[in-house]
Amino acid sequence: MKLYNFPFSGNCYKVRLLLNQLEIPFEKIDVKLFQQETQLPEFLAKNPSGKVPVLEIDSETFLSESSAILTYLARDTKFFPSDRLPQTEILKWLFFEQFSLAANLGRPRVWMKVMNQTEQMAPMIAYHQKLGNAALQVVEDHLTQHSFFVNENYTIADIAIYGYVHVADEAGYDMSQFPAIGAWCDRVRSQPNHITISEDKKPVS
Amino acid sequence: MKLYNFPFSGNCYKVRLLLNQLEIPFEKIDVKLFQQETQLPEFLAKNPSGKVPVLEIDSETFLSESSAILTYLARDTKFFPSDRLPQTEILKWLFFEQFSLAANLGRPRVWMKVMNQTEQMAPMIAYHQKLGNAALQVVEDHLTQHSFFVNENYTIADIAIYGYVHVADEAGYDMSQFPAIGAWCDRVRSQPNHITISEDKKPVS
Numbered sequence: 001m002k003l004y005n006f007p008f009s010g011n012c013y014k015v016r017l018l019l020n021q022l023e024i025p026f027e028k029i030d031v032k033l034f035q036q037e038t039q040l041p042e043f044l045a046k047n048p049s050g051k052v053p054v055l056e057i058d059s060e061t062f063l064s065e066s067s068a069i070l071t072y073l074a075r076d077t078k079f080f081p082s083d084r085l086p087q088t089e090i091l092k093w094l095f096f097e098q099f100s101l102a103a104n105l106g107r108p109r110v111w112m113k114v115m116n117q118t119e120q121m122a123p124m125i126a127y128h129q130k131l132g133n134a135a136l137q138v139v140e141d142h143l144t145q146h147s148f149f150v151n152e153n154y155t156i157a158d159i160a161i162y163g164y165v166h167v168a169d170e171a172g173y174d175m176s177q178f179p180a181i182g183a184w185c186d187r188v189r190s191q192p193n194h195i196t197i198s199e200d201k202k203p204v205s
Numbered sequence: 206m207k208l209y210n211f212p213f214s215g216n217c218y219k220v221r222l223l224l225n226q227l228e229i230p231f232e233k234i235d236v237k238l239f240q241q242e243t244q245l246p247e248f249l250a251k252n253p254s255g256k257v258p259v260l261e262i263d264s265e266t267f268l269s270e271s272s273a274i275l276t277y278l279a280r281d282t283k284f285f286p287s288d289r290l291p292q293t294e295i296l297k298w299l300f301f302e303q304f305s306l307a308a309n310l311g312r313p314r315v316w317m318k319v320m321n322q323t324e325q326m327a328p329m330i331a332y333h334q335k336l337g338n339a340a341l342q343v344v345e346d347h348l349t350q351h352s353f354f355v356n357e358n359y360t361i362a363d364i365a366i367y368g369y370v371h372v373a374d375e376a377g378y379d380m381s382q383f384p385a386i387g388a389w390c391d392r393v394r395s396q397p398n399h400i401t402i403s404e405d406k407k408p409v410s
Binding site for chain 1: 253254266268269270271272273274276277280289290292293294296297299300301303304305307308328329332340343346347
């Protein structure tokens with residue numbers, strides 16, 4: 001497998017983390033996102049929406065949307081049980097993450113940490129942070145009652161939500177408001193074969 | 206089953222449409238979203254994120270996130286085939302819809318059509334429309350080549366994307382730019398047991 005990857009992206013990190021925890025070897029291909037490499041025809045042929053991550057599973061099959069990739073890789077493993085209700089609960093959190101967390105945490109993080117646009121984008125940052133804080137409170141309340149998101153087991157719901165939540169401080173969020181999230185982040189980091197967002201296992205081709 | 210529903214919501218419509226096409230009887234319970242009824246303790250006990258739709262499948266089990274509900278209902282039907290690759294492709298479009306379409310079409314639609322805030326929210330509307338138009342172009346390009354989103358069959362990917370896309374004009378989008386989307390909307394409307402966003406089958410309790 002080949003993973004088209006951007007190191008800073010929380011969405012790419014989710015896939016790298018799961019690949020490592022499943023001990024699936026992969027070749028990592030870093031793309032120059034901010035130099036518009038994902039808008040070139042050869043990349044758009046792999047993913048017409050021009051986004052990373054993309055997972056090439058064979059020379060003709062390219063998977064995109066990080067959360068869909070997680071379900072593909074984790075199918076029939078403990079990270080994504082096949083029973084109907086737990087699977088629906090995991091998908092619920094995956095959709096919650098993409099709708100209510102990813103943009104609200106990810107975009108301010110890019111503007112603040114990469115683009116140096118904290119002042120220029122202040123109204124947009126405030127708009128996303130208001131929505132993001134409400135979503136983080138839902139997560140906090142859940143994790144006050146539960147060790148992990150679904151059935152007290154570490155699954156792709158945890159991986160998906162960890163991707164941006166563990167770097168929310170880089171998007172200007174005051175995470176001291178969310179102690180249960182902090183404790184859960186520690187539990188996620190203690191899972192076997194965990195890697196940080198800046199770590200790579202050696203890519204194997 | 207009971208569906209906690211808000212008639213104007215594209216996300217609620219997706220679930221009503223699939224329930225009708227699966228010929229599953231349900232009791233529809235309209236909630237007063239704009240009067241904050243979804244923020245009351247009795248609703249938050251059903252869905253802590255305070256959003257509709259919520260599907261009550263028994264007195265203790267409440268499903269939320271419209272896309273997750275679609276996967277639950279369509280499991281083992283032609284609307285959500287169980288093979289690994291088509292299922293991943295359908296999920297890809299479901300996540301694409303929630304990340305790249307739902308907020309960008311849904312929020313301007315509320316501000317413009319419900320709240321009468323077209324002028325006041327003009328910068329936010331423009332921000333979402335820029336992102337939304339890029340996502341609609343991805344959809345348009347796909348539908349130029351395909352009758353439906355995955356494997357040329359009508360699935361929950363079509364239902365999910367139709368929910369907000371078919372009312373994108375109400376969010377200020379010029380849909381004459383997207384003729385393949387218009388033709389696909391006609392194909393969606395011609396499916397058996399289709400209902401419009403303002404139609405209800407008689408709820409059966």
